[in-house]
Amino acid sequence: MRKRTRRQLQGWGSVVAAIAVVWLTGHWTMVWPVLLVVLAIAVVGGAGWALWRAHRTAVGQDRQWRAQEEAKARELSMTEVDALSWQDFETYVAELCRRDGCTKVVVSGGSGDLGADVIGYLADGRKLVVQCKKYAPHRSVPSQDMQKFVGTARLEHGADVALFVTTCRTFTKAALGLALRQDIVALHRDLLGSWVKGAHLETLIPLNGSGDGATRRPPA
Template identity: 50%
Template structure:
């Protein structure tokens, strides 16, 4: 699997994933020029929440790579023609333009932007899913695996043909861009569902007896954020905690649940009900760190999520004594396995 450090250092790896421009919209809305295809240096800086100087310095260091992905600087008659077509009012003698591919390229190069890190993390998750899509290798596995092989064929077609086709159409389309993005997202949802279905079938094929936690995470995924907070509160009560209070919402001072362990330690909990493909970022751990120990003076800080944690987030948790409860641990906890920190 490609990791973030390798992506930052290897142009060949970046070239291999630069077509996945839809991840930009998954993290944050990218405002486009009236032509529906390009953004300026100022707009790129605003998206990544850095200064224009940072973007210009990055372009200086990686100009050839960015130009291969559509970055260009308009001057003279070409600039005048572009202004006329797009309706841009500018008196500058030149204008740098970034298409979506170049913006994603920037996200894979900027080291000190939290937004860029989020784009990279989402991009790597999408790439991991694409690389691990099982395909039919013509090995005979018996009649019971027919649906399995069909799912794999459909998933392969969606991931390798249909989604890239939508990406190309979106890149070239201005008038129907929103509709194409919506259709592309629907196709990706089907792709993820088929992938999950295949993984469940594979697990059932190799399971030694019935799976002990069947249905637990499906039930939790169906909860809204308020129900999820009350679910976590119920788990705390089940495991012997007292004075359990749900605070989620405005005025919660950065925590969702507070409680006291059976041996008298104070607990604060942050609950995040995220989609499984959307990890918890380091910035969210840093924010909770201040709320849990500084504002509340807690003895135990739990960050409970329905998804995974990025490596940076886990590093912060380990360094500062926060207990991350990811999807796998949440499933076991919900099934009756107490968290070690509460014992």
């Protein structure tokens, strides 16, 4: 039964093909312009698709290259920051605040500063209190450091925005968790690198500890 059905279909297919050939032969002058148009559309469409794919690939590669170069540039700048003394680092952070429109910026770091190394006001009038910790890149900010800042940033200094800036790559899990719960902006090395390279402070504040550069966070 299946063989007979298959033979019937083949037969009908042959008939249809023969009719099509006869029809095309008799109407070739009408058909060939249409075929040329279809062929041209197919060629143009294929070329356009290939160009679009090539463009997408080039854009993706360019983005990847730019991200890599920006990361290298941040690290180059951070190498210069690493060469600063802790006093010069506080002064430099104050300069970054001024660059981004902060006013009445003063460096108050030293003994008895109660965690307020830099104090100023954001462009919208909010009081900014900054704790600066210049640690080696491989270190992590411990929970004890964050606890001290949490205890003074608002109660002692009346901060509207409390910013903890460090040159190391990570905060311990406990330190970062405390920062998030107490609305302390945690600015680790990667975010500081972006700030150094020109990112505005107002755009970094919402990130608060994200984009951690370490492949693995150290234990608390």
